[in-house]
Amino acid sequence: MRLHTxxxxxxxxxxxxxxxxxxxxxTSSSTTTDAATTAAAAxxxxxxxxxxxxxxxxxxxxxxxxxxxxxxxxVNKQDGGDPAVTKLLTAIKAGSGAxxxxxxxxxxxxxxxxxxxxxxxxxxxxxxxxxxxPDGVWNAVTLGGDSVYAVPxxxxxxxxxxxxxxxxxxxxxxxxxxxxxxxxxxxxxxxxPTKYLGTFxxxxxxxxxxxxxxxxASWWGIDGNAWSVSINDAxxxxxxxxxxxxxxxxxxxxxxxxxxxxxxxxxxxxxxGWLSAVWAPGVLAGNAADTAGKWKMAPMPQWDAAKPSTGxxxxxxxxxxxxxxxxxxxxxxxxxxNTDQKAVTSLVKExxxxxxxxxxxxxxxxxxxxxxxxxxxxYTLAGKIAQTAGSFTFGPNVNVAYSAxxxxxxxxxxxxxxxxxxxxVQSMQKITIEDLKTSGFxxx
Amino acid sequence: xxxPYGFLAPAAVLFAAFLALPIGYAxxxxxxxxxxxxxxxGKGSRRExxxxxxxxxxxxxxxxxLGSVGRVGLYGLxxxxxxxxxxxxxxxxxxxRRTRGRNFSRVAIFLPYAVPAVISSLLWGFLYLPAVSPxxxxxxxxxxxxxxxxxxxxxxxxxxxxxxxxxTGFNMVVIYTALKAIPTELYEAATIxxxxxxxxxxxxxxxxxxxxxxxxxxxxxxxxxQVFAEPVTLKPLTNTISSTWTPLMKVYRDAFTRDDLYSAAxxxxxxxxxxxxxxxxxxxxxxxxxxxxxx
Numbered sequence: 001m002r003l004h005t006x007x008x009x010x011x012x013x014x015x016x017x018x019x020x021x022x023x024x025x026x027t028s029s030s031t032t033t034d035a036a037t038t039a040a041a042a043x044x045x046x047x048x049x050x051x052x053x054x055x056x057x058x059x060x061x062x063x064x065x066x067x068x069x070x071x072x073x074x075v076n077k078q079d080g081g082d083p084a085v086t087k088l089l090t091a092i093k094a095g096s097g098a099x100x101x102x103x104x105x106x107x108x109x110x111x112x113x114x115x116x117x118x119x120x121x122x123x124x125x126x127x128x129x130x131x132x133x134p135d136g137v138w139n140a141v142t143l144g145g146d147s148v149y150a151v152p153x154x155x156x157x158x159x160x161x162x163x164x165x166x167x168x169x170x171x172x173x174x175x176x177x178x179x180x181x182x183x184x185x186x187x188x189x190x191x192x193p194t195k196y197l198g199t200f201x202x203x204x205x206x207x208x209x210x211x212x213x214x215x216x217a218s219w220w221g222i223d224g225n226a227w228s229v230s231i232n233d234a235x236x237x238x239x240x241x242x243x244x245x246x247x248x249x250x251x252x253x254x255x256x257x258x259x260x261x262x263x264x265x266x267x268x269x270x271x272x273g274w275l276s277a278v279w280a281p282g283v284l285a286g287n288a289a290d291t292a293g294k295w296k297m298a299p300m301p302q303w304d305a306a307k308p309s310t311g312x313x314x315x316x317x318x319x320x321x322x323x324x325x326x327x328x329x330x331x332x333x334x335x336x337x338n339t340d341q342k343a344v345t346s347l348v349k350e351x352x353x354x355x356x357x358x359x360x361x362x363x364x365x366x367x368x369x370x371x372x373x374x375x376x377x378x379y380t381l382a383g384k385i386a387q388t389a390g391s392f393t394f395g396p397n398v399n400v401a402y403s404a405x406x407x408x409x410x411x412x413x414x415x416x417x418x419x420x421x422x423x424x425v426q427s428m429q430k431i432t433i434e435d436l437k438t439s440g441f442x443x444x
Numbered sequence: 445x446x447x448p449y450g451f452l453a454p455a456a457v458l459f460a461a462f463l464a465l466p467i468g469y470a471x472x473x474x475x476x477x478x479x480x481x482x483x484x485x486g487k488g489s490r491r492e493x494x495x496x497x498x499x500x501x502x503x504x505x506x507x508x509x510l511g512s513v514g515r516v517g518l519y520g521l522x523x524x525x526x527x528x529x530x531x532x533x534x535x536x537x538x539x540x541r542r543t544r545g546r547n548f549s550r551v552a553i554f555l556p557y558a559v560p561a562v563i564s565s566l567l568w569g570f571l572y573l574p575a576v577s578p579x580x581x582x583x584x585x586x587x588x589x590x591x592x593x594x595x596x597x598x599x600x601x602x603x604x605x606x607x608x609x610x611x612t613g614f615n616m617v618v619i620y621t622a623l624k625a626i627p628t629e630l631y632e633a634a635t636i637x638x639x640x641x642x643x644x645x646x647x648x649x650x651x652x653x654x655x656x657x658x659x660x661x662x663x664x665x666x667x668x669x670q671v672f673a674e675p676v677t678l679k680p681l682t683n684t685i686s687s688t689w690t691p692l693m694k695v696y697r698d699a700f701t702r703d704d705l706y707s708a709a710x711x712x713x714x715x716x717x718x719x720x721x722x723x724x725x726x727x728x729x730x731x732x733x734x735x736x737x738x739x
Contacts, residue, residue, distance in 0.1 A: 086700045114484045115703070143485070202683050225482050259681045261575040396484050403687050403701045410683040414596050435702070440480040 056350035124331035154353035156277035156314035203256035205402035210311030220395030244421025281369035499710035531615035554613035565677035622656035
């Protein structure tokens with residue numbers, strides 16, 4: 001996990017020496033001093049590869065390549081979070097073939113660290129970086145320890161999206177608590193049985209994780225030298241019981257999201273609401289283009305109105321892999337990508353992400369997303385909501401827990417029974433903890 | 445003296461490099477496992493060790509695996525007779541002397557086989573979803589209450605239908621080719637003896653193409669045990685297909701979702717052994733009957 005003390009000391013000494021050499025030599029221009037040091041000293045061009053699935057990332061990276069002739073980054077487009085991780089783990093096992101830089105969703109970081117796929121970049125980044133990100137997000141890239149495994153890129157605080165036209169037409173008010181959400185769902189479905197305020201998606205484990213996080217859950221934890229798993233804690237059971245009730249009574253749909261059926265429902269107004277995250281405008285613009293200007297965003301319904309909170313759905317960080325021979329340059333690049341104002345603004349514009357970096361947010365998020373031009377304060381509101389996200393610790397077998405979610409909640413959603421929903425949570429807990437034990441992890 | 449070995453060498457090398465070695469490696473992996481120690485976060489906290497037959501024991505006693513075997517059994521009982529029955533029927537109809545538009549029909553029936561399973565599953569997936577399906581649109585407007593085919597009880601038919609649609613054409617061509625090889629003198633003789641078209645089909649054609657039928661049966665059985673692309677493609681559209689819906693899906697989940705190559709290798713070996721035993725067992729059973737003329 002960490003460099004040996006000797007190696008680390010040597011690295012720091014070497015880095016300092018190079019820095020001094022570069023500064024005194026005056027070979028690099030003022031804007032690229034930090035980036036050009038090592039490469040200039042070694043007097044050769046460094047080639048880095050970057051696996052990412054963010055749209056248009058190559059355009060963002062052009063900005064880096066133009067300013068850093070000595071460190072060239074090549075974007076290698078991936079299909080998505082899951083296939084990219086599978087490919088990376090295979091390359092790590094094979095001993096070669098991994099990129100230098102890798103985009104990784106927050107929930108995948110423990111798995112990747114556990115497979116020794118990521119480099120600890122603590123020594124290669126500015127220690128002040130931690131202050132530039134929300135605590136919960138920074139915690140996800142350090143796993144709560146001393147090492148730093150990635151620099152956060154974007155986050156996905158959850159929000160409630162609804163169709164203003166349908167709400168107005170039926171005289172519905174925007175729910176602020178989960179009790180109100182259930183009432184509105186029932187009123188809507190009674191007024192028009194083809195319409196639903198949302199769906200319970202057994203295909204989206206990250207979505208349910210966000211809902212549980214909002215209720216106060218944190219499914220994994222490190223307790224001394226052992227992992228703890230608490231998927232079946234009171235908060236998660238409360239959430240499962242609540243949704244089981246809604247699905248059982250039929251006022252909430254039970255079909256998965258991201259299907260042709262769901263897209264059609266978003267478009268034709270039978271899905272009137274969507275509990276989603278800050279990146280939802282991009283999805284709505286792509287999947288329900290006909291509904292432009294009809295949606296609005298509001299904070300999540302709350303369990304306790306006095307203590308507003310939200311969960312995260314999605315979001316990723318950028319890491320340096322353990323196979324990279326240029327960890328230092330890679331760390332410089334990922335710091336630039338996620339903290340430099342120009343880079344972050346470009347990420348928002350080209351890739352449509354919600355940046356995790358706090359100082360760069362104000363300028364990058366000056367205007368609302370195009371699909372929500374009817375809500376000028378979209379990002380002001382989103383910023384306030386983002387601050388209410390609780391902390392959530394992911395464990396080394398999120399993949400197992402998520403696939404258990406798909407299977408167990410798939411059965412429960414199909415059964416449309418409240419009891420099946422809480423039983424599904426218990427099965428997830430059992431499968432996840434058994435997997436840790438079988439693999440040999442210390443489990444509390 | 446060396447010449448025969450020289451001729452054999454290319455085949456032997458290819459066999460070893462692309463079949464025997466990977467199989468051997470899979471068998472080796474199936475006897476290994478990774479043990480993590482502590483939190484599993486440090487370097488060297490993972491060790492690969494011998495597992496003996498543990499992976500096999502876990503695979504064979506896993507209720508999800510047994511469930512997937514049962515599901516595939518039911519799927520096979522639906523697919524194989526339906527597909528081969530239709531293939532034989534179409535082949536006989538095409539071969540019948542009174543059929544018109546033979547070439548067009550043959551190509552039309554064969555065409556679905558040329559559509560990759562992933563594409564056909566996506567197309568059928570759209571047709572299965574009530575909200576976007578033209579079929580359900582018609583049913584609804586006709587006032588019929590047709591159950592959702594991807595509900596938990598019917599989903600196996602939904603998957604089977606795609607396989608039948610895609611596989612019938614191929615099997616028909618195999619059987620039809622065998623029918624074409626039958627000398628026409630046999631039919632003339634039968635007609636002189638007063639046999640009808642139906643009697644010719646039943647008494648002459650089917651017994652003669654029996655080897656082709658057996659071969660298509662064995663191929664279909666193997667394809668059944670390996671069903672993967674159709675349910676995986678339909679999975680995101682429904683709650684009713686789990687990640688271990690078929691044995692190969694379990695192998696895929698273990699290897700790529702759970703990152704446990706070792707269990708996946710053990711399950712693969714079990715599936716391969718089952719395929720081997722079923723195929724050769726069946727061939728041995730019918731050998732004397734079907735291939736007696738060839739000896």
